[in-house]
Amino acid sequence: MRRIHSRIDTSGTTYQANRAHNLRMVAELREKQEAVRNVRPQRDRDRLDRQGKMFLRDRLEALLDPGTPFLELSTLAANMAYDGDVPGAGQLSGIGVVSGREVVIHADDASVKGGAWYPLSVKKIVRTLDIAIENRLPVVHLCDSAGGFLPLQAEFFADRYHAGRIFRNQSILSKMGVPQVAVVMGHCTAGGAYIPALSDYNVIVRGTGAIFLGGPPLVKAATGEEVTVEELGGADMHTSVSGTADYPASSERHAIAIAREIVGRFTRAEKAQVDWAEPEPPYYDPQELYGILPQDSRTTFDMREVIARIVDGSRFHEYQPRYGETLVCGFARIWGYQVGILANNGVLFNDSSLKGAHFIQLCDKNRTPLIFLQNITGFMVGREYERRGISKDGAKMIMAVSGASVPKFTVNCNGAFGAGVYGMSGRAFDSRFLFSWPQGQTSVMGAEQAANVLTDIKLRQLARNGDTLTAEQIDAIRDPVIEGYKREQSAYYATSEIWDDGLLDPVDTRNALGIAISAALNAPIEDPHYGVFRL
Amino acid sequence: MPGFFLIDGVAHPAALAPADLKASPPEEAIVAKDGDHIWVHVDGAAHELVWQDPITHFEEESASGGDDVARAPMPGSVIQVAVTDGDSVTEGEIMMVIESMKLETAIKAPRDGVVMTVHRAIGQTFERDAALITLEAIAL
Amino acid sequence: MTAFPFESVLIANRGEIAARVARTVKALGLRALLVAHRVDEGSPALALADDVRWIEGPTPVAAFLDIPQIIAAARDMGAGAIHPGYGFLSENAGFARAVAAAGMIFVGPEPDTIELMGDKVRARAFVERHGFPVAPSAIEDDDPATFVERARALGAPILIKPSAGGGGKGMRIVRDMAVLEQEIARGRSEGERYFGDGRLFVERYIERPRHIEVQVLGDAHGNVVHLFERECSLQRRFQKIVEEAPSPALTPQERERICETAAGIARAAGYRNAGTVEFIYGQGEFYFLEMNTRLQVEHPVTEAITGIDLVEQQLRIAAGQPLAFDQAAVTRSGHAIELRICAEDSARDFAPTTGPVLRLAAPAGARFDGGVSEGGRISAAFDPMIGKLIVHGEDRAEAIARADRALAGLVLLGLKTNIGYLRRLMGDPAVIAGDIHTGLIGERTELAAEPVADEATLARLVAIAARHVPELxxxxxxxxxxxxxxxxxxx
Structure with a gap:
């Protein structure tokens, strides 16, 4: 396969300026991640110490196989919610290797509000378990939660994808034959009690672990019965009397060791067969991505330069290189796995939409997973394009994206605006994983564009009455719109709301996709079949 | 599964990353195995490392020191304290009496020793496994 | 080369010495026969032996002390001679007689000589009578009335010993004659308490004594030569662990005197075969201690500096051959050190250890006389010596450097040994300076503890060993x- 010939001038001023800008962006990302992962008020740390509990990150490292990667998901969930007071939504989620098996790890963070579940915590857990279902990955739960955050119960209790979904997903996993092991390292109260109860295996730490529907205060209030935590739901009671828990452990590390041994008993799923070759690192240094991504997201750049810094050997077999050139399509390998890549080099026209729809079907027939590298401002609009059937051609692409049976992976590299996002496998299209780079904005349209549309509507209303607006009045309409859009279309907002599975430092994309593809192949791939394409 | 090596009685965490497996072993080391005992000759000296699987290790870790602490066999409350800090006790000597489930239970010295701490006073309650009396550790 | 009157030699021993003797026996074209106990199965001597008979006893040691069983085995294999090695029956006159009575040749001195030297009091009297130096002493029994007087006449310091004593009990060192009578009284009461016998004797005490011994050879034709001295002052629990030749303590004049004294004693005793005259040395004086009528553990250092195979000489002498060299032809070169590799834990007062020998590889640049093979086991049945490392250098400093390299290069895995301790000992400034005495190891308690490995070494050990845990x-x-x-x- 031919290597992409890079045309980047790494000594040029644009490259250097981009690089400085993007390094700042990444430094900001790293700083926020570090804060979410490790920075806690001393009193919270002290409380863990007093309780003899390990910090969540230490639990994680003890659980994972040494010298193996961990792909953390939605690290910055809730970073723009709850006044930023619930880092990571009080949850940890990710894909790691335990006893040689790829597993999903879900953990409550007791150092954040005692591990209480906020609405976004629930959303994160549900998404984590969706990932387990879609990719048939065993789950390790590290349970340590005070229960739901009651003041916000309306936002996490009753609806279809609220807390009940966690337990529904657990049950479905079990039904699918995908095992789960829960390690009870703190209290599992109320709904939380069902996480260990619905896990195929569970381990409970003596002294700190407890499982009950209602804790001692609730019992006292309800029935007047006075009962200790240990009597009510401690390790010895549950492992010897109720049978709610399976293995008692004398310490957290002991519990983790037992859980690791349990995971080591899981029969490995047979992986879906896709074309694979010995991996090769990219020929072009991924660090150069920093100099390629523009400072202003509106500046165009060639996505082939990005592809060259993600794929094996920077090799790319481009499909239809001369047709529909605003959508770059072609085959490459990531960590040895053959993938079909669709990347935006501009707005989607009729021809690029047709090309995309066709290429998706080629990949699906060929059992080749799909990678969408989004930098999309939308489908082309205008009389000429409507007459050529841009909506009809866009529908073809959306039909292909929706129907493809092979796993899909999406990275928002720069921008994801408008209906183009649908064609490029946005969140609604069930990509197995969706990541975003720190400058990757997403919204129904660009901020300026939206402001213009809104002021235009206002001006027309006024014009009907013969009124008009001063420049100041126009700005007064425009500015809040732009400000609101800018906030809500930022990558940090998207990831806060869990519209993606997390932000990536661009240089991490290759590893993240490798781990994601490998994980996705634990689920069998259905035969290709589609709905009706409007021809 | 990462475990531990006991070297001169001290536990050191031991793990093997897949990369370690691939890297060629240091040539100067000569290794011999006898069950869980691994002998390593390196830099002109022989060392004995005893492998301990993690589950055993953590079990023993929490069990060790158990000899120093008299723990509550069940939740209850203290009804009598027979010793104070610094008292010498002999194995089997009654140090405390607790009441639990309407039963009086004597807390006896697990071994000969000196009382370091009495953790609960008369009337105080406790959970199962709570430390009631700690003896001064014996230097090994 | 004169033919041997025997074609085969039974080695009535085990371990390293059995293998070492077998090598020379075979090199001389003779058959090496062995008696062995099952606990030594797979040992180097068994691999070398041309024939073997298994012996047994209530204990493995008892088997090697069972004269009739050994003689029967020797007869059964058609042995022409018996080499006793060291220890076991090597200084047993009865055994020597039994061997002769069975029509075989005992590779060692005459039974009478064994008996004479085996009786410490007779031996001392014999040596003194022939005008050789023994430690000045006063025996209470000789004339109880003048005992204190005679003791005082010896001059300080003196050592008071119970006549019936042993093992150091009741011994008192007197450095100030003013308290002599008081100490004698105490010694007497201790003697009575420990042994039920209050009789005492005193002898001149040598501060910080050195143990120096001289190797001698005597043939059946009245020729006696010495093969210079060995110094064996580094001892733990009264047992040698490091020996060297020559002694760093002696001036050439002292060397000549001590070696000639040893040869003179052997000559006076009509000594035949290889023997060792042991002396206590200090402050320029030396006194006869005892004579060992056998091959010594530490004989290889003498072999290293003289180039003479002592076992070969023992066999030739036993065959009746005259010594092929006179005193003038015995020369020495360089400096040799022997290090006894023992299964013991220096940190626990040199308590013996046991275990499997999983790996055993001798280092380059040294002689290793081993008594166990890889795959074998060190049991508690015998003494804890596994083998001996012998190094030879141009001078003492070079020999010490080689000793350290050899110790470092000796791979012996599967049980705790004293190799690390020997390295620490050989690095001690006093040892390097040659300023040693029999009490030095006892004083150097800080050397006994195994130093804790530094973090980097520990990490390395863990990384290396981890590869050998199947689970990992x-x-x-x-x-x-x-x-x-x-x-x-x-x-």
Whole structure:
């Protein structure tokens, strides 16, 4: 396969300026991640110490196989919610290797509000378990939660994808034959009690672990019965009397060791067969991505330069290189796995939409997973394009994206605006994983564009009455719109709301996709079949 | 599964990353195995490392020191304290009496020793496994 | 070369010395026969032996002390001679007689000589009578009335010993004659308490004494030569662990005197075969201690500096051959050190250890006389010596450097040994300076403890050993290849 010939001038001023800008962006990302992962008020740390509990990150490292990667998901969930007071939504989620098996790890963070579940915590857990279902990955739960955050119960209790979904997903996993092991390292109260109860295996730490529907205060209030935590739901009671828990452990590390041994008993799923070759690192240094991504997201750049810094050997077999050139399509390998890549080099026209729809079907027939590298401002609009059937051609692409049976992976590299996002496998299209780079904005349209549309509507209303607006009045309409859009279309907002599975430092994309593809192949791939394409 | 090596009685965490497996072993080391005992000759000296699987290790870790602490066999409350800090006790000597489930239970010295701490006073309650009396550790 | 009157030699011993004797026996074209106990199965001597008979007893040691059983085995194999090695029956006159009575040749001195030297009091009297130096002493029994007077006349310091004593009990050192009578009284009461016998004797005490011994050879034709001295002052629990030749303490004049004294004693005794005259040396004086009528453990240092195979000489002398060299032809070169490799824990007062010998590889640049093979086992049945390292250098400093290299290069895995201790001992400034005495090891308690390895070494050990834990290896190998290649990456 031919290597992409890079045309980047790494000594040029644009490259250097981009690089400085993007390094700042990444430094900001790293700083926020570090804060979410490790920075806690001393009193919270002290409380863990007093309780003899390990910090969540230490639990994680003890659980994972040494010298193996961990792909953390939605690290910055809730970073723009709850006044930023619930880092990571009080949850940890990710894909790691335990006893040689790829597993999903879900953990409550007791150092954040005692591990209480906020609405976004629930959303994160549900998404984590969706990932387990879609990719048939065993789950390790590290349970340590005070229960739901009651003041916000309306936002996490009753609806279809609220807390009940966690337990529904657990049950479905079990039904699918995908095992789960829960390690009870703190209290599992109320709904939380069902996480260990619905896990195929569970381990409970003596002294700190407890499982009950209602804790001692609730019992006292309800029935007047006075009962200790240990009597009510401690390790010895549950492992010897109720049978709610399976293995008692004398310490957290002991519990983790037992859980690791349990995971080591899981029969490995047979992986879906896709074309694979010995991996090769990219020929072009991924660090150069920093100099390629523009400072202003509106500046165009060639996505082939990005592809060259993600794929094996920077090799790319481009499909239809001369047709529909605003959508770059072609085959490459990531960590040895053959993938079909669709990347935006501009707005989607009729021809690029047709090309995309066709290429998706080629990949699906060929059992080749799909990678969408989004930098999309939308489908082309205008009389000429409507007459050529841009909506009809866009529908073809959306039909292909929706129907493809092979796993899909999406990275928002720069921008994801408008209906183009649908064609490029946005969140609604069930990509197995969706990541975003720190400058990757997403919204129904660009901020300026939206402001213009809104002021235009206002001006027309006024014009009907013969009124008009001063420049100041126009700005007064425009500015809040732009400000609101800018906030809500930022990558940090998207990831806060869990519209993606997390932000990536661009240089991490290759590893993240490798781990994601490998994980996705634990689920069998259905035969290709589609709905009706409007021809 | 990462475990531990006991070297001169001290536990050191031991793990093997897949990369370690691939890297060629240091040539100067000569290794011999006898069950869980691994002998390593390196830099002109022989060392004995005893492998301990993690589950055993953590079990023993929490069990060790158990000899120093008299723990509550069940939740209850203290009804009598027979010793104070610094008292010498002999194995089997009654140090405390607790009441639990309407039963009086004597807390006896697990071994000969000196009382370091009495953790609960008369009337105080406790959970199962709570430390009631700690003896001064014996230097090994 | 004169033919031997025997074609085969039974080695009535085990361990390193059995193998060492067998090598020379075979090199001389003779058959090496062996008696062995089952606990030594797979040992080097068994691999070398041309024939073997298994012997047994209530204990393994008892088997090697069972004269009738050994003689029967020797007869059964048609042995022409019996080499007793050291220890066991090597200084047993009865055994020597039994061997002769069975029509075989005992490779060692005449039974009478064994008896004479085996009786410490007779031996001392014999040596003194022939005008050789013994430690000045006063025996209470000789004339109880003048005992104190005679003791005082010896001059300080003196050592008071119970006549019936042993093992150091009741011994008192007197450095100030003013308290002599008081100490004698105490010694007497201790003697009575420990042994039920209050009789005492005193002898001149040598401060910080050195143990120096001289190797001698005497043939059946009245020729006696010495093969210079060995110094064996480094002892733990009254047993030698490091021996060297020559002694760093002696002036050439002293060397000549002590060696000639030893040869003179052997000559006076009509000594035949290899023997060792042991002296206590200090402050320029030396006194006869005892004579060992056998091959010594530490004989290889003499072999190293003289180039003479002592076992070969023993066999030739036993065959009736005259010594092929006179005193003038015995020369020495360089400096040799022997280090006894023992299964023991220096940190626990040199308590014996046991265990399997999983790996055993002798270092280059040294002679290793081993008594056990890889795959064998050190049991508590015999003494804890596993083998001996012998190094030879141009001078003492070079020999010490080689000793350290050899110790470092000796691979012996499966049980705790004194190798590390020997390295620490050989690095002691007093040892390097040659300023040693029999009490030195007892004073150097700080050398006994195994130093704790530094963090870097510990990490290295753990990393090396981890590869040998099947559980760890299997689990590392189970990591999917891509995840293994990505390694400990975090996003």
């Amino acid at each position: 290896v299997r689990e590392a190998a189970e990591i999917p290849a891509m995840h293994a290649a990505i390694g400990g990456w975090r996003n």
